[in-house]
Amino acid sequence: MAQSYWVGFWLVGVAINVALYVAGGDLESHTTSYNMWFALGAVLVGALIGIWQIVGVWRAAAHASRRVWRGLVRLHMALVASALVLAVLFVGVMIDQIAPLLAGIDPLGSASIETLRGGRVVSLRGPIGSGDAQRFAAVMQRSPNAKLLLLDSPGGRINEAFQMADVVAARGVTTAIVQGRCASACTLLFANGKDRLSSKAVFGFHRPGGLPGSQVLLRVSKLDEVFRTKLVRAGIDGAFADRGLAVPTSSLWTPTIEELTAAHVVTGPAVAPLGVALAQPPQAQLERDFASSQLLEAMRTSKRSNAIWLTAASVAATYGLAGASAADLEAATRPEWGHAASLAMTGADAAQLDRLMQHSLEIMRAQQATAPQLCHARLMRFPVEDTSLSPAQQAREREIALAALTAEPLPASQRVVIETVAGLKTEVLARARAKAKVSEADVASFTTRRGRDDAHCRYKIALGEELAALPDAQRTRLLRVLNGTGVFARPDLTITTGGT
Incomplete structure (x- = not known):
């Protein structure tokens, strides 16, 4: 019994715990999923070895010459067995928290x-x-x-x-x-x-x-x-x-x-939006810089995006981009020209609207498997940020934006009033939700969830497919309305806020 108890239980047990402690001491450098698998494996291995030790020592105690010694050893094993059962039960109780983490899905969500x-x-x-x-x-x-x-x-x-x-x-x-x-x-x-x-x-x-x-x-x-x-x-x-x-x-x-x-936790004040404030270059310098880009010059000279141009100029000044290349200026001010182009799309012709829709559908279908979190910014507008695009896709998106910003205003006969397509919009959105298997509550939550799973991406793709299936006239009118929702309407385009 002495060999089984002192060597098989204590010596082996201490060696295993030391090994686990050393290995577990570096868990802060691993992923959460890895840590959960490690912890679960340690519990399972510990349980199997513990059962082997308990059974071995219990049997060996039967051959002990001293009755008191045999009783104490078996009492110790009974306590160890109880602790082992509690450990296994603890894992069972926590399985609802552990299982998602094992699969790499965190109930906390993700950033x-x-x-x-x-x-x-x-x-x-x-x-x-x-x-x-x-x-x-x-x-x-x-x-x-x-x-x-x-x-x-x-x-x-x-x-x-x-x-x-x-x-x-x-x-x-x-x-x-x-x-x-x-x-x-x-x-x-x-x-x-x-x-x-x-x-x-x-x-x-x-x-x-x-x-x-x-x-x-x-x-x-x-x-x-x-x-x-x-x-x-x-x-x-x-x-x-x-x-x-x-x-x-x-x-x-x-x-x-x-x-x-x-305590030196904070070393200075933050100035929105960048936390830094650089020298403001002269207005004339910024105008010359923007003129180096057809896209930015179109935004600068458009009466319909003058306020957005001023924001873009402020961004360029804040980043100290005076004298920067056209590509750098376009990259730094993408949120501004993207917003201006989305606004201009409310008055785009049918061909432009269809081109943006097909372009967005192509990108979202590719993103669905690799970057579904980016789908929230697609389909009806130019996304603020999207680093997943290929150079060819970036060039195409820039061309679509430039065409929208330089297009002639629509004649009065083609201006859109939201009430005239309110019923159609409701039907199309309902069909898209059914196709994507999401509820109205799911769609409402996408604004805050930012597409943390592929449900948002499925819905956006389904909506694009439903729009593509509409007759040309209906699709054009509805695309204009959807582009105009949530942004300032062009002065030459009548978009009222009635309806749904």
Whole structure:
């Protein structure tokens, strides 16, 4: 019995636990899904080895010469068996949380990670979920010119944030929060920026918490240690970091801007939209620069997009793009000329409308399998940002936008009034929902979910297909109305707000 108990149970048991502890100590560098598989595997392996040990020691105890010794050993094994049963039951109770994570689906959701202003800005909004570290690293790799990271997040998976913070620190980007909040794991990303800019954001700090059952493999104290190291490495005051780590996971400490500034968490104010303010070049210089691009010159000279041109000029000035190439100017001001072109499409002829619709359908069908989150910006308008397009697709989209901005106004006889197609619009939207198998509530939620699954993409494609199947006259009128919804109508186009 001595050999079975001291060697088979204690020595082997200690060796296994040490091995798991060492392997689990680096889980912060892996994906959430990997960690869940590791934890589940450790529990299953531990259960099998535990059963083998318990049975072996129990049987060996029958041959013990001392009755008291035999009783104590069997009592110990009974307690170990109880603990093992509780561990297995714990996994069973938590399976509803664990199973989605094993499949790479996070109940928390995932962050919206986008490039803005021609790849010069990266925006991260929403909860940090499983797999977001890999997505973030990929976006940063595709954006070598990105110098600013805009954040608005309640936090999320700490091991994902550990990896993302390393990317932020390695790239030396500025982090900024113009509005919104940055709590829990998000604070680690913000703190690792080269410069950290904020004015009105709400920050929330607390002790990091692990995944369900992760304390078995990765001590909470180890999480604290890694979190504190990454904060202090970034230049955050150690006493401030300790105060934040003293707050329980279930609570939140929201320091004042004065406390954040004193601890070097915030190093300067954020000026919307970029967190930086550069010298304003002369108006004449910007006009000469915009004239180097047919697309931007069309937007600048169009009476229907004058206010949008002023916004684009402000963007170019803020980024210090005076004297930049036409391609750089177009990339940096894409949200502005895209919005101007979408507005102009309300008065486009049937051929232009059909070309944009077919172009968008082609792109969405390709994105459905690889980037469904981008479908939210497609079909009826030019998306603000889309880095997935090929050079040929970019050139085609630019041509469509230029044609819309330079088109002659429609004659009065072709102006659209929404009420005349309200019933048709309702029917087409209903058919699209049925085809995509989504409800009205699903469609309403797409605005906030930003297409985190392919349901939004399915719906947009179904809507495009339903529009393509309409008779020419109906399709043209409905496309004009859908393009005009949510934007300022052209002065030469009558679009009223009645109907549905």
